Amino acid sequence: MTEWNTENSSCPDPVDAAADHPVFHPVLFADVLSSPLLPEPTVVTGDVTAARDVTNVAVMVLPDIGPWLRPGQLLITSTTVLSRLVGPASDFVAMLDRRGAAALAVRLDDASPLPEGLAAAAASLAFPVVTITADHSADSPFADGLPEMAARQIDAVFRADHTRRVLLDIVMGGDGHAALADGVARELDGAVLITTPDGRQICGAGDESALHRLAASAAIDSTGRFRTDSTEGGLGLHRLGGDHLAVSAIWANGIDHGRLVLFSPARSLTSEDLYLVEQAATVCALVVDRELAVSAVEEKHRANFVRDLLLGRGGKPEHVIAHAKTFGWDLDRPVVVVAVEPDLVGDDTASAPARLPVVERQARAFTGAVTSRDPGAAVTVLATEIVVLMGQGSDTMTVVHEFVAQVRGAGGGGRQPFSVGVSRASASVADLPALYAQARTAVQVGRRISGTWAVTHFDDLGVYRLLSLVEDTDELESFARETLRELAEDTAEAQDMRRTLEVLLATNINIAEAARQLHFHYNTLRYRVAKLEKLLGSFTAHPELRLDLSLALKIIAMRGINS
Known part of the structure; x- marks a missing residue:
């Protein structure tokens, strides 16, 4: 789990992930490599001595490893599992590096080579990749909990398949997000929100008291939005005091369309829960696709009608x-x-x-x-x-x-x-x-x-309004420059003097009031008035010149000259 980062709110506590993921004090990757954990390791890419310290070890028995990834992780897998990656191997390595993993160890099954592009991508990132000839050693202290982790990943696949079947029945029945949220809440035993990518709530489901508790938490901002302004859009596992969240993106056609949020005040959420939420989000994407197809046609007719009106x-x-x-x-x-x-x-x-x-x-x-x-x-x-x-x-x-x-x-x-x-x-x-x-x-x-x-x-x-009606913008800018002369230049001094002139005109040349607004001494402002009149003419005595100067200042403000 990760710490939740928020703006202008009290941040929830960092998560102690020991119950979900065994961690230990940082160990040099070189020391792990020389331990009995990895049989006959061969370094393919990366500088072993410059690698991130290892704080946890995990196995990867299914391609969707994202929920189980942690910073400082040595991830152990095989070429068989890597061959089932949905996307390019280079994207997979980039994700490991982005998420702060320490290294990747790959068992070569039947002398199968590493996936195409994996080694090159790892080399470009200086990310360590090693190959091993057999399974990791179960006797190593670094292997603590790995068999159980592999079993949980496999169990999560079966649970996810059941959840997808239930949710697909809802979608095939023609129901939308509200019914899906109800189904997710029942299947995953928690309160559920479906939101837009920036956190606006589309619908919620589950226990009302849990939803109220979520609404009052640091995960929801003062306008009712779910906070997506933390690392990677708020995705992943988070803890809010004694409460827990699992958040996944809802992707459709390669586009981020929102968030699926599972909230549990009663139990700790684990990597397996996050995996289930991610799988449920793929079904939510089907509803997004369907609704987008319908709304695109309707919106075209509405837009054409409004365009004709205007x-x-x-x-x-x-x-x-x-x-x-x-x-x-x-x-x-x-x-x-x-x-x-x-x-x-x-x-x-x-x-x-x-x-x-x-x-x-x-x-x-x-x-x-x-x-x-x-x-x-x-x-x-x-x-x-x-x-x-x-x-x-x-x-x-x-x-x-x-x-x-x-x-x-x-x-x-x-x-x-x-x-x-x-x-x-x-x-x-x-x-x-x-x-x-x-x-x-x-x-x-x-x-x-x-x-x-x-x-x-x-x-x-x-x-x-009147100035905006003048189509010849070059003439407006020419008028402003000719009227303001050196004050139209793009310098700090010119901008400062324009501000002084603006306040003088706004106060009808009341030097005492202008000095107060500008926080100047009275004599300082009198000196500035003399300097301005030397540059622009005797505007204190000529109302017509004051009008010209006022218009010129507004042209600069409106047209963005030298801004």
Whole structure:
């Protein structure tokens, strides 16, 4: 088991894995190699003297060894088992190294060679691989518990086969995640959560008191998300005080679609439990595949309809309203358009699990958050953005901030930043194209002014609304540079002086108030005013120049000049 890493919460205790996996004080790999444990070892790759210290020994009798892997582990297997690996041998070695294993010992069955690519991959990682001519010695003290471990792995295979059969019957019956969660909870004897990759809960099952206990634990953040912001997405075995968790990814078509979580307040979970959870997750992936296939067709029709509306070619208002009702949307009321666009901060890194495009992941999150507050709202993906058509009310912006906070969560878990723009309310569905333009303007200008995670209403843009209508952006930037002169440069001094000028203009050249806001001495600010007037002209005496300077500062803020 591993320690659970969380942000802004008290971390659960590290796990003493002795009951699940025998461990001992660190021993040099060279000393293990010279012990009676491994018969006639031959070093294939790696520097024995530079290898990680060995703290535990494990056997691998089935290819899915992941649940039994531990840091500092000497893993013993055979070419027969390695020949059954599903993926490339190079990926297997990379996993061992990533998980902190010390070395791999392989018994050569019938003189069978190592799998293709294994030795080369190990050599590139300087990961030690040795071959042996027979089974490990049962008399060695390092072999303590290995026969029992092999037996548990084999037993887990039979238990997993039974569990898969039960869950497949549920899937074949047409049921979805809720029924699957119930089946997993019964088969594995614990409380179960199924979540998205970033931890939003899709459904739960099992004992209610256990679910409440899990909800109050450090595994769930303040917004109700399951924490996936620890190493490798929170996967593996974890301990929360006296409670235990087993977490597996739900993979479908090579894409990470979520987490299957088993929680047990009554018993310690072992590597075998984690293996069963991983196998159950493969059945959950079948439901994901099925639901994705159906929703892809439905979403295409919804997106095409919304796109036509926003382009002004939806047809007569009465036809639009009637068609929207077939999707469950209520457009026969004042509506605001909310545009959500992911911020460009570099989405998934090459080392991260493969996921759906960020805009699709965020669309799923917004669908749940928005429709729980407004069941008649429309949420759809248009290329690289999400568009929400929701009812207008006296507290529209409060509702927007609430569902944005729900989607954003408490941080971590791979949540990607996004910006939000909100339009005015419609008088008719014929207004939607203009409102969409307002929402897009609010997104783009709000991001330039406030940075990532901006939530901006069109009416809050002020003069930025007018500046955003100027199509010749080169002319705007030219005006800003000509007006601000040296202050438009990309230097720390220029930025500092622009800040001084901005506060002076905002306080209507009230030097005492500006000095207080800037934390300057009064005489220091008077010196700065003199310096600014030498650069820019006598703006303290000319209102027209102050207007030009104010506009130039806003152009720089909006267009991101030198930012």
